[in-house]
Amino acid sequence: MSQLLERAPIPADAAGRGSGRRPATRRQVMLRRLTGLLIVVAPIAWALHRAVPAGTDLVNRGGLPLLAALFGDILHPALDPTFLGLVVHAAGVTLAFAAVGTVGALVIGMLGGLVLSDVAWRHRPPWPVRMIRLLLRLVLVAVRSVHELVWALLFVSVLGLDPLVAVLAITLPFGAQTAQVFAEMFDGVPPGPLRALRSAGSRPTSALAYTLLPKSAPLLLSYAFYRFECAVRSTVLLGVVGVGGLGQELVVSLQSRNWNEVWTLVGAVLLLSALVDLWSTRLRTDMAVVSCTEWSGGHEQRDPGGPEEENAMRGTGRSRSPWARWSAWVVLPGFVVAWLASDVSLAGLTSPRTQQLTGRLLDDLWPPALPAGGWPALSSAVLDTLAMAVLAMAVAVAITLMMAPLATTPRRGTSTDRIPLAPRLFRGLLWWLARALLLVLRSVPPTVWAVVALLVLFPGVLPGALALGLYTGGILGRLVAEAWESVDTRARDALRHAGVRRGTATLIATVPPSTHQLLTYTLYRFEICVRETAVVGIVGAAGLGRLLAENLAVFRFPVVTALLAASFAVSAATEVIGRRLRRAMRP
Amino acid sequence: MSSPTPVVKMSGVGRSFGGHRALDGVDLSVPAGERMALLGASGAGKSTLLSMLNGSLMASEGVLEVFGQVLADLSPSALRKLQCRIGTVNQRLDLIEQVRVLHNVNAGRLGTWSTTRALVSLIRSRADDEVRSALHNVGMGWALHERTERLSGGERQRVAIARLLVQQPDLILADEPVSSLDPARAAETLELLQAPARGSTLIISLHQPELARQYCTRAVGLREGRLVFDVPTAELDNARLADLYTLP
Numbered sequence: 009m010s011q012l013l014e015r016a017p018i019p020a021d022a023a024g025r026g027s028g029r030r031p032a033t034r035r036q037v038m039l040r041r042l043t044g045l046l047i048v049v050a051p052i053a054w055a056l057h058r059a060v061p062a063g064t065d066l067v068n069r070g071g072l073p074l075l076a077a078l079f080g081d082i083l084h085p086a087l088d089p090t091f092l093g094l095v096v097h098a099a100g101v102t103l104a105f106a107a108v109g110t111v112g113a114l115v116i117g118m119l120g121g122l123v124l125s126d127v128a129w130r131h132r133p134p135w136p137v138r139m140i141r142l143l144l145r146l147v148l149v150a151v152r153s154v155h156e157l158v159w160a161l162l163f164v165s166v167l168g169l170d171p172l173v174a175v176l177a178i179t180l181p182f183g184a185q186t187a188q189v190f191a192e193m194f195d196g197v198p199p200g201p202l203r204a205l206r207s208a209g210s211r212p213t214s215a216l217a218y219t220l221l222p223k224s225a226p227l228l229l230s231y232a233f234y235r236f237e238c239a240v241r242s243t244v245l246l247g248v249v250g251v252g253g254l255g256q257e258l259v260v261s262l263q264s265r266n267w268n269e270v271w272t273l274v275g276a277v278l279l280l281s282a283l284v285d286l287w288s289t290r291l292r293t294d295m296a297v298v299s300c301t302e303w304s305g306g307h308e309q310r311d312p313g314g315p316e317e318e319n320a321m322r323g324t325g326r327s328r329s330p331w332a333r334w335s336a337w338v339v340l341p342g343f344v345v346a347w348l349a350s351d352v353s354l355a356g357l358t359s360p361r362t363q364q365l366t367g368r369l370l371d372d373l374w375p376p377a378l379p380a381g382g383w384p385a386l387s388s389a390v391l392d393t394l395a396m397a398v399l400a401m402a403v404a405v406a407i408t409l410m411m412a413p414l415a416t417t418p419r420r421g422t423s424t425d426r427i428p429l430a431p432r433l434f435r436g437l438l439w440w441l442a443r444a445l446l447l448v449l450r451s452v453p454p455t456v457w458a459v460v461a462l463l464v465l466f467p468g469v470l471p472g473a474l475a476l477g478l479y480t481g482g483i484l485g486r487l488v489a490e491a492w493e494s495v496d497t498r499a500r501d502a503l504r505h506a507g508v509r510r511g512t513a514t515l516i517a518t519v520p521p522s523t524h525q526l527l528t529y530t531l532y533r534f535e536i537c538v539r540e541t542a543v544v545g546i547v548g549a550a551g552l553g554r555l556l557a558e559n560l561a562v563f564r565f566p567v568v569t570a571l572l573a574a575s576f577a578v579s580a581a582t583e584v585i586g587r588r589l590r591r592a593m594r595p
Numbered sequence: 596m597s598s599p600t601p602v603v604k605m606s607g608v609g610r611s612f613g614g615h616r617a618l619d620g621v622d623l624s625v626p627a628g629e630r631m632a633l634l635g636a637s638g639a640g641k642s643t644l645l646s647m648l649n650g651s652l653m654a655s656e657g658v659l660e661v662f663g664q665v666l667a668d669l670s671p672s673a674l675r676k677l678q679c680r681i682g683t684v685n686q687r688l689d690l691i692e693q694v695r696v697l698h699n700v701n702a703g704r705l706g707t708w709s710t711t712r713a714l715v716s717l718i719r720s721r722a723d724d725e726v727r728s729a730l731h732n733v734g735m736g737w738a739l740h741e742r743t744e745r746l747s748g749g750e751r752q753r754v755a756i757a758r759l760l761v762q763q764p765d766l767i768l769a770d771e772p773v774s775s776l777d778p779a780r781a782a783e784t785l786e787l788l789q790a791p792a793r794g795s796t797l798i799i800s801l802h803q804p805e806l807a808r809q810y811c812t813r814a815v816g817l818r819e820g821r822l823v824f825d826v827p828t829a830e831l832d833n834a835r836l837a838d839l840y841t842l843p
Contacts, residue, residue, distance in 0.1 A: 201702075204689035207649040208762060209679030209706030214713035218702055221717065222693035 052402050055395035059469035066470060071463040074265065078460065081267035085275060094257065095276045100349055102253035102280065105171065105246075106239035107346035109178025113239075114232055116183025120148060121190025127199055128216060152184035153579040154572060155542045156242050157455075160249040161560050162568075166365045171352045174251040178239050186235060190228070197223045229336055230292045237281075237288040244277055245453040248547060254280070255453060262459050274452060281451035287335070294329040369565065376573060377566035379555055386555075386570070390578055393551035396472045396544070397537045397582075403477025404537075405530055407449065408485045412526075414442035415489040446489075450482025458544040472549025476540060484533050491525040492518075528590055535586045539579050552578070600663040601626050602766055602796045603648060608657035609820075610643055617643040619820040620657070625796060627765075632807035632828065633800040635817035636840050641800040644817070645768045648798065649681045650674050661766070679706035682764030682791065686771045688755040692744045696735065699743055699754050700726045703762035729760035733787055752784055759791040767792050769799040773806065785810045804836055 060066060122128045123144060133141070160177035167173050197220055205215035221228075247255015254277050261269035356362055379385050417439065457475035465471040500517035504510065545553015552575050559567040603625040610618040618640045625631055633641045646652040647659060650666055659666050664677060682703070690699050698717065705713055722739055730736050733753040738746065746754065752772075759767060769788060773781035785806060788797070801807050807814050808828045816824040816839045824835050 200687050200689040201691045203651060204683065204685075205702055205705055207646075207651045207678055207683050208681070208703065208764075209675045209677070210702070211675070211705070211708075211710055211713070213710045214705045214708060217710075217714055217717060218694075218698070218705065219691055222691055222698075225693070 051398045055398035055402075055469075055473075058391065058395040059399055059473060064466075066465055066468075068464055068466050071465075074463045075460070077265075078267045078270065078463070082271055084268050085271040086266070086268040087272065091269060091272065095254070095272060098252070098254045098257045098273075099276055099280055102240065102243045102255070104346040104350035105174040105251075105253060106178065106236060106243045107342060108350050108352055109175045109182065109243070110232065110236045110239045111343050111346075112175060112179030113182035113186050113235060116179065117186025117190045120144065120183065120187025121194055122216070124148075124187060124191035125194035127194050127197060127202065127220070128212075148184040148187055149580070150576060152181045152188075153539065153576045154181065155539055156181050157245060157248065157543050157546060158556065158572070158575075160246050160251065161546070161557075162369070164249055164251075165560070165563075166362055166369055167356055169250055169252075170356050171251065171350050172354070172356050173249065174243060174246050174253070175350065175352050177246055177249075178242055182235055182239060182242075186231070189231060190224075193224050193227055193231075194220055226332070229332065229339075230288075232339070233288040233291050233335065237284045240280060240284050241451065241453070244451075245455055245543065247453070248455050255455075258453075258456060259459075262456065274456075277453075278448060278451050282447055285447065285451075290331055291335055294332045372563070372565035373569045375566060376569035377564075378570055379559060379564075379567045386574060389550075389552045389555050389571075390574055392469050393538065393541045393545075393553070393575075393578060396469045396476065396541045396549070396551050397534060399469065399473035400476035400480055400537050400541075401530060401534050403474060404480035404484045404533065405526070407446075407478070407481030408488050408526065408530075411442045411446055411481075411485045412489040412492065414438045415446055415485060416492045417489075442485075442489075446482045446485040448482070449478050450486065452479070454479040454540065454543050455547050458547045458549050462548055467548050467550065467554075469550045472541065472544040472551065472553075475544045475549065476537060480533055480537055480540075484529060487529050487533070488522075488526050491529065492522050495521050495525070531586045531590050535579070535583045538582045539575075542575060599627060601660075602629070602662060603798070604658075604660040606658045608647070608654045608659050610640075610647060610652060610655045616820050618647070618654075621817075621820075621822050623815065623822065623825070625798065627796055628794070629796050629798075629813060630792070630811040631796075631798045631813045631815060632811040633798060633815050633817060634802075634804065634807060634836070634839060635800075638819075639817040639839075640820040641817055642770050643820075645683070645770045645798065645800060648766070649683050649768055650678050675706065679762070680765045681768065682759040682762045682766070683768045683770070684755050684759060684772055684788075685769070686774055688751050690743050690751055690754060690758075694743060696730070696738045696741050696743055696746070696754050697722050697726060700729055700757045700761055703758035703760070706762075725761055726757075729757040730754075732760060732790055733757045749780060749783075753787065756784075756787045756791060759788075762791075764791070765795050767795055767797045767799075769797070771800050771802065774802050781806060782809075804831055807831065 123141060129137075132138075156177045159180055160173055163173040163176050167176075202215055202219040205218060206212070210218070243253055244255040244258070247253055247257070247259050250256055250259075254273060258270065258273045258277065261267075261273055379389075381388075454475050457478050458471060461471035461474045465474070495518050497518065500513045503513035503517055508516075541549075541551050542553035542556060545551045545555070546557040548554060548557075552571055556568060556571045556575075559565075559571065601624045603623065605621050605623040608618060608621045608623075609616065621640075621644065633644065635641050643652065647654055647666075648661060650661075650669075653667060662677060662680060664673070666674065666677075669677065691702065694717070700722075701716055708716070727736065727739065730739060733756050735750060735753045735757060738750065738754070743751070743754065767788070772788070773784050776784060781803065785799075788799070789810075797811075799811065804814075808831060811828050814824070814826055814828045814831045815822060816835060818839055823839065826835070
């Protein structure tokens with residue numbers, strides 16, 4: 009002890025400046041905190057001011073009895089056999105559309121991913137190939153910046169109410185997203201074996217198949233099921249357009265105020281989502297891909313060389329679980345059944361009528377024109393969109409802060425952490441309730457939340473923000489809960505061994521990294537939320553989505569082009585700023 | 596009577612990476628059947644030279660011929676055909692981890708297979724006599740359907756050599772195959788390499804002069820990218836080696 013105390017203090021240079029860093033001053037820390045607070049508070053204050061202008065009525069009192077009637081029937085869902093048959097059929101259609109759309113997205117993703125990845129090219133590709141890759145990258149960014157619901161609306165004007173509309177609306181934006189993820193995945197595969205095969209004279213495709221497929225198969229499979237899970241949610245959402253499935257039935261029942269049917273359909277949507285959700289989560293666990301944050305967080309949470317990433321990339325051990333093998337075998341027959349059940353025919357794509365209508369649509373879309381009211385109307389819609397996204401994220405973060413700590417699976421700590429049975433059971437019950445609530449929030453499409461919100465609130469930013477916030481809260485809550493499960497607890501355990509109380513140790517050791525994860529995912533979901541404002545706008549909330557729906561309804565296609573361009577610009581700007589902020593926040 | 600075409604012929608071959616000259620004006624001729632050791636300190640240019648010989652890297656200057664063909668003049672498909680005759684093995688072994696041993700051995704002849712056959716072979720785990728015999732020759736007959744990631748380091752080395760056996764290359768390039776192995780394992784690996792090298796030309800980069808003397812007939816020394824000696828291994832003396840491994 010005395011030896012330790014007598015040791016000469018470490019010189020300031022060795023502790024701080026020696027490592028090339030200037031020590032942070034207290035003033036700098038305070039300034040940084042104030043800036044952070046301002047970045048959070050100022051947009052929320054501005055968005056609230058925009059959403060709730062002074063002197064305007066927000067609550068539509070005439071709608072309150074409707075809301076009461078809706079919730080009054082929650083315990084009396086429609087259960088007559090004819091209607092239940094209809095629900096089962098609609099659920100089948102939803103699954104079929106989602107499955108076919110996902111397979112289409114995977115095909116695009118696989119091809120696009122190979123073209124975009126660096127590993128697939130032996131040397132630096134020649135300039136024409138580089139140009140094509142750049143062009144493809146831009147096209148994919150543009151395609152995924154348009155929401156699947158907007159794609160569906162555009163396809164409806166060419167193909168009519170054809171099942172192909174739902175499939176294409178899923179395939180295109182999901183395919184663009186998948187291509188980006190697959191390209192990153194392929195580039196993460198160690199290049200040694202590929203180089204070895206190429207230098208032994210293998211054909212490029214054979215060498216790629218031999219080296220990339222076995223290595224990335226576990227990740228490809230789990231990502232395929234994650235995409236399927238998202239596709240089921242999106243297909244329900246597409247019901248607004250009228251292409252069939254549970255979503256359409258839900259919209260019809262809502263519009264005809266058949267609340268008993270609404271609850272039956274909500275139950276069916278929840279059941280379907282829960283089943284697919286559980287399947288997908290189980291697969292990811294078996295594949296050693298710990299959480300869906302792997303896909304949703306843009307691969308930013310993990311150290312690429314870290315042991316978990318290594319394990320995920322290797323797909324060792326549990327990746328050969330019977331569940332994973334069974335899932336792999338079910339893919340092809342499942343797709344065939346879905347294809348037959350969906351009644352999709354590709355003939356519609358090449359028919360003379362489609363060609364004629366596509367030509368006319370493209371003619372009509374160009375040149376773009378400003379909406380009625382000109383630039384002020386357009387900029388007002390852009391600001392409404394941003395305000396809606398900011399408020400939606402505030403709602404989502406509030407839900408996450410309440411639910412995620414409860415929905416996080418508790419991990420066994422040190423041996424001194426043995427908790428008595430009764431509190432453990434209570435904790436387990438809370439866990440189930442929190443998980444179930446998050447599932448309900450994310451399974452009910454935001455359009456339905458918006459329709460419900462519009463029963464009691466006048467159209468505007470607020471109902472849209474509320475609807476999106478509830479939906480996003482369901483997703484963000486799960487993302488953050490799963491991410492928190494992977495927070496390193498060694499520091500907490502070390503504190504426990506040093507005699508610190510459990511609560512204090514958890515607070516000190518796990519809250520800072522957890523906060524960082526919450527901020528990262530909040531920023532990431534904000535980028536998505538901006539894109540999804542179109543969805544609630546389409547059912548009458550506000551922002552660019554509402555203008556888009558109004559102009560599509562009266563076939564003012566030049567204005568639609570301008571609105572799509574504005575949406576793209578807003579999404580791209582948000583993505584660039586969000587990415588910068590996320591990068592700046594990296595530890 | 597004209598002498599047979601050498602397997603490798605290098606005339607003034609150089610290679611730069613940015614401002615760094617990894618290989619500088621190397622002249623070398625390797626006749627068929629030669630057992631040649633490449634010696635030199637780390638960073639001397641041995642790996643660069645071997646990568647250029649198998650067509651993974653192109654020369655920045657000079658002319659490099661393999662089997663009488665100038666590599667820089669070959670079309671991608673002609674280069675691929677030529678590469679089928681060149682087998683490479685290195686310290687990392689570069690085996691595909693997630694597949695069975697059978698697939699890794701099959702990978703040696705992917706160059707002669709169509710893409711369809713390659714894809715089908717990934718799904719159908721059936722081995723022919725050639726694969727069985729290759730694995731048997733390296734003492735790994737039992738491991739045909741074993742998953743590669745479960746093998747030990749020594750077993751993986753044997754699989755890499757079985758891959759060379761089914762490829763049946765005319766030129767074998769071994770890039771420091773024994774640098775991280777204990778003496779007994781190093782000798783065993785070089786013994787195993789003799790089987791695929793039978794009737795072929797072998798160029799092997801080594802850090803152990805005694806192994807060069809034991810398994811090769813010719814030694815070439817590289818220092819800072821330049822060829823500093825080219826002698827029969829019998830003439831490999833300490834003075835040359837000291838010069839080769841002295842830090843600048």
